[in-house]
Amino acid sequence: xxxxxxxxxxxxxxxxxxxxxxxxxxxxxxxxxxxxxxxxxxxxxxxxxxxxxxxxxxxxxxxxxxxxxxxxxxxxxxxxxxxxxxxxxxxxxxxxxxxxxxxxxxxxxxxxxxxxxxxxxxxxxxxxxxxxxxxxxxxxxxxxxxxxxxxxxxxxxxxxxxxxxxxxxxxxxxxxxxxxxxxxxxxxxxxxxxxxxxxxxxxxxxxxxxxxxxxxxxxxxxxxxxxx
Numbered sequence: 001x002x003x004x005x006x007x008x009x010x011x012x013x014x015x016x017x018x019x020x021x022x023x024x025x026x027x028x029x030x031x032x033x034x035x036x037x038x039x040x041x042x043x044x045x046x047x048x049x050x051x052x053x054x055x056x057x058x059x060x061x062x063x064x065x066x067x068x069x070x071x072x073x074x075x076x077x078x079x080x081x082x083x084x085x086x087x088x089x090x091x092x093x094x095x096x097x098x099x100x101x102x103x104x105x106x107x108x109x110x111x112x113x114x115x116x117x118x119x120x121x122x123x124x125x126x127x128x129x130x131x132x133x134x135x136x137x138x139x140x141x142x143x144x145x146x147x148x149x150x151x152x153x154x155x156x157x158x159x160x161x162x163x164x165x166x167x168x169x170x171x172x173x174x175x176x177x178x179x180x181x182x183x184x185x186x187x188x189x190x191x192x193x194x195x196x197x198x199x200x201x202x203x204x205x206x207x208x209x210x211x212x213x214x215x216x217x218x219x220x221x222x223x224x225x226x227x228x
Contacts, residue, residue: 011028011120011122011137012120012135012137016139016145017145019122019139019142019145019146020145020146020147021147022050022052022055022147023050023052023147023148024052025052025119026049026051026052026082026116026119027049027116027117027118027119027120028049028050028118028119028120028121028122028148029047029048029049029083029111029114029118029120029121029122029134029148029152030047030048030049030050030121030122030123030124030142030146030147030148030149030150030151030152031045031046031047031107031110031111031121031122031123031124031149031152032045032046032062032123032124032142032143032149032150032152032153032156033045033046033103033106033107033124033156034062034153034156034157034159034160035156035160035180035181036099036103037182037183038180038181038182038183038201039181039182039183039187039191039200039201039204039206039207040091040167040174040176040181040187040196040197040199040200040201040207041091041160041163041164041167041176041180041181041199042088042089042090042091042094042160042163043088043089043094043099043102043103043106043160044086044087044088044089044106044156044157044159044160044163045086045087045089045103045106045107045109045110045156046084046085046086046087046110046152046153046155046156046159047083047084047085047086047107047110047111047113047114047118047121047152048077048081048083048084048148048151048152048155049081049082049083049084049114049116049118049148050080050081050082050147050148050151051080051081051082054080054081056073056076056077056080056147056151058073059073059147059150059151059154060143060144060150061141061143061144061150061153062143062150062153062154062156062157062158063143063153063157064144065154067161070154070157070158071158073151073154074154074155074158077151077154077155078155081151082116083114083115083116084114084151084152084155085110085111085113085114085115086110086155086156086159087106087109087110087113088106088159088160088163089102089103089105089106089109091198091199091200091201093105094201094203095201095202095203098203099201099203099204100127104127104129104130105129107123107129107132108129108131108132108133110152111132111133111134112133117133117134118133118134119134119135120134120135120136120137121134121135121136121137122136122137122139122142122146122148122149123136123137123138123139123142123149124138124139124140124141124142124143124149124152124153125138125139125140125142126138126140160180161180164176164177164180164181165177167181167199171197171198171199173190173194174187174190174191174194174197175187175190176199181199183206188206191206191207191210192210195210195214196210196211
């Protein structure tokens with residue numbers, strides 16, 4: 001049975017600044033994602049239940065942490081957390097349902113795959129996915145506020161960065177290892193020059209525009225190749 005997502009109890013009503021403290025109860029999950037804005041690659045969602053007795057210093061929004069710091073914290077989180085999970089929602093699903101719904105689906109899956117059933121979830125952002133396996137609260141900028149969301153943001157970011165480095169080896173020339181699929185000038189230039197690879201999100205406007213340009217040029221190319 002799915003519990004109502006309108007959270008009850010202390011975590012549903014605490015002001016955000018009081019959520020900065022280290023969790024003092026078991027079963028509080030933090031949920032965050034990495035990779036909504038890129039033009040390529042999956043969106044990765046993580047859920048983490050921290051151990052009240054195993055504090056991890058230095059947790060923060062993964063976007064402001066240097067890569068070496070994220071990697072160190074990743075190792076500490078997976079070693080000390082009571083439970084953690086991470087899921088990747090692929091390009092096919094993103095293009096089929098759109099990035100918002102792909103992100104929401106990933107959050108539900110990440111919570112469902114925790115080995116400990118969460119009692120409550122703090123979810124980064126201003127929307128709650130439906131249905132959820134536990135009561136929850138959406139928290140804007142939660143990755144910079146609640147330690148459990150910060151931990152989830154680090155797991156998601158490190159996991160996605162590793163996936164993008166692997167993708168760079170499979171699809172060289174785009175610079176995935178450097179920009180991680182984000183729409184940087186160098187990525188846009190490579191996209192124009194090489195065309196999209198299978199990991200590009202064709203529902204995103206810059207990729208869609210390149211696909212349309214390629215399709216428009218196909219009859220001309222066929223005409224040029226036709227025998228006299």
